[in-house]
Amino acid sequence: MSSRAPSTHPVSQTRFEVPVRTGRFWIRLVRPLLAREPTPFYLFSVVPVQEALEALENSLTGLPVRCWFSAKTQPLPPLWRWWKDLGRPIEVVSAFELQAALAAGFAPDRILINGPAKHHWLPRFGQRGFWVNLDSPAEAVALTPLALRRDWQLGLRLHLPAEHGRASSSDSSQFGMDPSAAALVLRQLRRRGVEPVVLHFHLGTQVPSVARYARALEEAARVCRRCGWHPRYVDCGGGWPSEFTWDRTGRPMARDFSLQAMARVLARARSWFPRLEEYWLENGRWLTAGSGVLVVKILDVKQRRGLRYLICDGGRTLHALVATWEQHPLLAIPARKGRRMLTSVAGPTCMAFDQLALGYMPIGLRPGDRLVWLGAGAYHLSWETRFSHGLAAVYWHDGREIHQVRPPETFEDWWGRWAPVP
Ligand SMILES: Cc1ncc(COP(=O)(O)O)c(C=O)c1O
Structure with missing residues (x-):
């Protein structure tokens, strides 16, 4: 999905448009569902994940690279199973995700366990063969x-200076060990x-520039030299920015990122x-963001x-929730044409915060029209809420057919989760 010409049904500002091919792909999948299924719903497809994976592997040809599926990014069982059936491994950060990975059929030696404070839950899992990235000295004591x-x-998960894209170190993340603790x-x-x-670092999400990875690798290599440590695996985490996503000021998230530049950085290091x-x-995001719509x-x-409005x-x-800091094409x-005016797309909750998009949109848009928010394949299911409403239906396109894989939540599901007080 690479050509840059605008799509056929865009409603947001011109600069938030997507390639024609991407627009057509989603309209073709969504249209038949609209005739029979109520909104809101998510539709996810394996096709954009296949394409992203192929692009990644083609660009990194010649480099020894293993891709782990970031479970938290897209907790979608059929996608996990598809990935597992390719013989690929998964990365998890909680007891639920680990249980889910085992339930989906990943062998323990295809599971990498990350995240903080896991010495409080990982001991419950007696399986042999996991990969475990230690996040703190206390974890090391308890888990060794x-x-x-x-x-x-x-x-060892390192907390490297390159992780600080931000101005103040009080904003820095809670993860990993600084070089002296490591x-x-x-x-x-x-x-x-x-x-x-394994030497592991993760620089954050939507990291806009390849240069940050170059810096992190240099810093990690320095730590290794100082400690006489020769890791067999250098785990660069996630964080690559998604295409066709803009920050709230309108800058592309992937403004200083390219697979070719990343390949050069990895080759040099x-x-x-x-x-x-x-x-x-x-x-996670880079691989799956483009694989879903709301x-x-x-x-x-x-x-x-x-x-x-x-x-x-x-x-x-x-x-x-990502609409808080990201703008996606709609x-x-x-398709509606005609004059555009500044328009806020709002959700149904009683929260002024509930703004999906803000942009110049055709005044022809009217009640009954459907809007398709692209780039919903990452961190959407993970951050759903039940604020006054139930969860939406989820549809899965396996490349040929579309299946409902989660029905919309009913009132009985929504209210019935509560235990009566005896
Ligand atoms: C350790 C680790 N790996 C991978 C990821 C996936 O990040 P992204 O979706 O930005 O690629 C995260 C996200 O928080 C993470 O914490």
Whole structure:
């Protein structure tokens, strides 16, 4: 999905448009569902994931790279199973995700366990063969004996200066160990005869520039030299920015990113890790953002002080929290032409926050029209809410057919989860 010409049904500002091919792909899938299924719903397709994976692997040809599926990004069972059937591994960060990965059929040695404070839940899992990236000295103390008994391979998550894209270190993330803590843990592990095999960092999400990865690899290599550590795997985490996504000021998220530049960075850094066998990547958003849409219906239209409001049956609060900091293309069914005016697309909840999009949209849009919010394949299911409403239906396109894989939540599901007080 690469040509840059505008699509056929865009409703947002010109600069938030998508390639014609992408627009047509989604309109073709969504249209038949509209005839029989109520909105709001998500529709996810395997096709954009296949294409993203292919593009990634073509660009990194010649480099030893393994892609782990980021479970948290898109907790969608049929997609996980498709990925597993390709023989590919998964990365999890919670007990639920680990249980789900095992339930989906991933073998323990195809599961990488990340995330903080996992010494509080990981000991419950007796399987042999997991990959575990330690996040803190306390985790190392608690989990090393289990790793020895259960044949788990260990890694260290480093907290590198390159992670700080932000101005103040008080904004820095809670994850990983700074180089001095990592060196201490390495000494403790070695005293127990354990050599961690994975060096892991994750720079955050929607990292706009390849240069940050170059810096992180340099910093990681410096830590390794200082400690005499030769990891076999350098796990660069996720964070690659998604295409066709803009920040709230209108700048493309992927403004300084390209696969070709990333390939050059990885190739250059290879010699800095003399025993490197593989780079590991855990990109969630980059791989899956383009693989889903949220479809909502316009319920009401208002106009006030030069701003038009489209009140829809779905929106940010319930379905698209990422709309808080991201702008995605919107398509309309039917296509509407004519003069555009500043328009706010609002969800149905009683929250002024519930704004899915703001942009110049055709004044022809009216109640009953459907809006298709693109780029809903990452961090949408993970951040759904039940604010005054139930969860939406989910449809899955396996490349040939579309199946409903989650019905819309009913009132009985929504209210019936509560236990009566005896
Ligand atoms: C350790 C780790 N790996 C991978 C990811 C996926 O990140 P992204 O979806 O930005 O690629 C995350 C996201 O938070 C993460 O924390």
